[in-house]
Amino acid sequence: MNFFEHQATARRHSFRLVLLFAVAVAGIVLAVDAAAWLVFANADALPGETATMLVFTTLVTLGIIGLGSLYRVATLRGGGESIALQMGGVAVPEQGNDFHLRRLRNVVEEIAIASGVPMPRLYVLEHEAAINAFAAGYSPSDAVVAVTRGALERLNRDELQGVIAHEFSHILNGDMRLNIRLIGVLFGILMLAIIGRKVLELGRGRDRNAGAILVAALIAMVVGYIGLFFGRLIKAGVSRSRERLADASAVQFTRQTSGLAGALKKIGGVDAGSKLSHRGDAEEISHMLFGDGVGLRSWFATHPPLVERIQALEPGFSDEQLLRLSLQWHANPPSGLEEDAQLGFTGAVVPPPLPAATAEQAVTPAAVAAQVAQPGADDYRRADAIAAHIPADLRALATQRESVVPLLLGLLFDAQPAVVDKQGDEISARMGKTVALEARRLHQQFLATLHPALRLPLASLAFPVLRLRPRPELDVFLDTVNAMVYTDGIVSLFEYCLARLLTVHVRESLDPSRYARFGRRKLSEVRSEIATLLAVVAQSGNADADAARKAYLAGIQRVMPDQAMPYLARPNGVLALDDAWMPLDALEPLAKEVLVEAITATIGHDGRVSIAEAELLRTICSTLHCPLPPLLGKAA
Known part of the structure; x- marks a missing residue:
């Protein structure tokens, strides 16, 4: 299945999700109406009164579900970053001394360049010892990749690369968009259970006259768990097949099966496994995780069985082998950095050359x-070659908040000096003379002679820092970008398309749900x-x-x-x-x-x-x- 077929399948899955949601809503409404009918039948209510009450309960139930879904969707308008923060994620700094984080950034940068997508923002779940990860967002422009501290410490570079490649598969194939919508939709069908539980908690120990309210709350909670049943079934049905595809894509991408298989073995063999400590939040995003973060099985499992996933990569692997690894790692937990040293990842590697610019x-x-x-x-x-040949000075500028705007504007300068002068005036008029001078300096010193294969990757690496700028500044930046393109109508197609691409990525990162x-x-x-x-x-x-x-x-x-x-x-x-x-x-x-x-x-x-x-x-x-x-x- 190629990208376009996967996108078409994801669109069909979106329609299927709507149908499953409708079935779940119908089941909840029927359960609420049945409970209401039993209450009124025992109260000797007139047929007309019972019918009116059933209409009323139906409308109230639909209203609660609808408002719950709309509320949760609204809270997710921020895209992937809102999910990462909800899970307690800590943003990975662009520069730092933590070698685990530098290794993570290097792996993600290489995969982003190879994929042709903007570099996602990175988060670490610092308090999670389990091995897990997820990608979240509406599109590559607002995507985040989050990994647990346990994954950083236990996985070697090959294994971490396999996990990140798995998550990039979800970014590339539109799975993230469906995943984040699934959170919003399913929240609505859980609303009755949430309301019932809260009322019961607040009503304990109160006046006996509140008994009727508490009974109603208990009924609401019990009926609401029908929503939980359907929600788990929907997530499991949507998630399992896509996890298998993501595993296959990761292997295709990373050239070998040992990395991804090794990560899965460590999930099954180390004590912490893949289950997250924040079970409530993990339940909501369980369908987004690399490994099973909750522990649901059978019909409700969001991931294929662990050994089955390993066997798809290594056909001869068995449960007995996993047990032996588990005993070994229980006595001596694995260290990813120590394994890297044994595998030779710590030494300097000579990068392969780039082809000639005229090739x-x-x-x-x-x-x-x-x-x-x-x-x-x-x-x-x-x-690998592209990442290694981006000059260190430019790479540093791409990760610094104050230099990223002049750097990207410098990529847009024309080859003709007269046009460059006018473009500099456009920058000065909107962003000040200092920015214009710095952009022109970078263009003359670095960017005018930059290998053409390095321009898009450099812009990709700069994007996570660019999108951290305040919205008013980004609006001015986009205005400046387009002014540079339209300076005198004489502009190359590449410059025009690069400006368009920057505009698309920035707009989608500002309003991710709008463009999904x-x-x-x-x-x-x-x-x-x-x-x-x-x-x-x-x-x-x-x-x-x-x-x-x-x-x-x-x-x-x-x-x-x-x-x-x-x-x-x-x-x-x-x-x-x-x-x-x-x-x-x-x-x-x-x-x-x-x-x-x-x-x-x-x-x-x-x-x-x-x-x-x-x-x-x-x-x-x-x-x-x-x-x-x-x-x-x-x-x-």
Whole structure:
């Protein structure tokens, strides 16, 4: 199953979730009505009065459930960060002396680069000795990855990498969006149990006249646990299959099974296991965790059995082997850092070289589409090279609150000095002369000659720090970014798309729930927007009009082979894309797959793609929420 198929499946799961929620609500309403009917039948009420009361109890029950879900959804508007804070997470500093945290950051950075998504914010559950982790958010732009202190201390680098790759699978495939919505929806069907329990707690020891209220509260609590039953069934049904897929994706990504299998063995073998100490909160997010955080079994288990997960990675593994490991680790608990030293991870490693900035490679549209959000072994190798070649000075600037804005603005400067002067004036007018001078200094000193394969990863690493800025400052930043793009209408497609990508990521991080949706539009509904995008890409990459026409037709034949859509150069160039992005981003997942193939066919119509063109392709795909790994393949 590729990214687009997984997205389509996730959209169907969202519809299935609505149906299951409706069944659960109906079950609760019927139980409440049955209790009310029994009370009134014994009270010799008239038929009309009983019917009125049943209508009233139905409406009240629906109101409680609906308001409960709306309330919980509202509390989750902050996205992944709100979940991490609820669980007691502590933000990982961008710089620090804790080697466990530095190792975590390095692993996540490499996987983020290989995946083609913004670097997520990192949290540690400091008081949790268990081995566990989760990813939370509505989209990659607001994603957080949280790990327990136990995972940091017990897992070696390979094992930690396997766990993080598993969580990135949830980020890439849209699982996070469904997971966070599931929390809000299920809270509503638990409301009666919560209300009943609170009333019982408050009513103990009070006047006997309150007996009727307490009986009603007891009934509400008992009936509410029907909601708990359905809630656990829904979570289990949605979660188990996706956990298996995430395990498989992690293995594909990290090139080996031993890391992920080792992490699962340690969950089963160390005393702390994977169960979290905050059981109430863990129950609510149990479907989001890497390992079973609660201990539910059978129908209610949110994860496949532990040994079954290990056997999928190592077919010969048995319960007896897990028992032997458990006895061994009970006497001598494992230390991830000590194992790293034994495996040789502490020494300096010579990074593989980057290809020449002018190198070209062969690509095929279908192969590129298959790579979207599906990084493999080669992608991780390329990510290693990219991460290692980002200059240390730039990496430090990307993690500092005061320097991140000038750094990102510096990436947007044009190659023409006259345009650069005007762009500097736009920065000065909005953010001050100091920011403008610093952005220009960084551009001249570092960014103008930066290898084209390093620009997007650098922006990705800077994003977690950027989104910490106050909202008014981010609004000014976005205004400045767009002013730089529109300075005189002469701007490269890459600069334009990078500015667009920054705008998309910042807006989604500010209002994550607002942008959390699956597209539903068909290709036939956005014919003109597709033609505009492919025409702009073609004329941007080909100075010769005939070559641009051939490139455009190569793309159109891929996406709309039966349509007569002649090539028309857009006189305003990249600015013609302003009205095309939203309709294109609203395409249904499988339609986006065809569109990515068409864009690839347009850029690589001659069978060769330069590094700069590959990064342009990645930028366009990221803007359309189709994250693409680095395309630093073999030379053509």
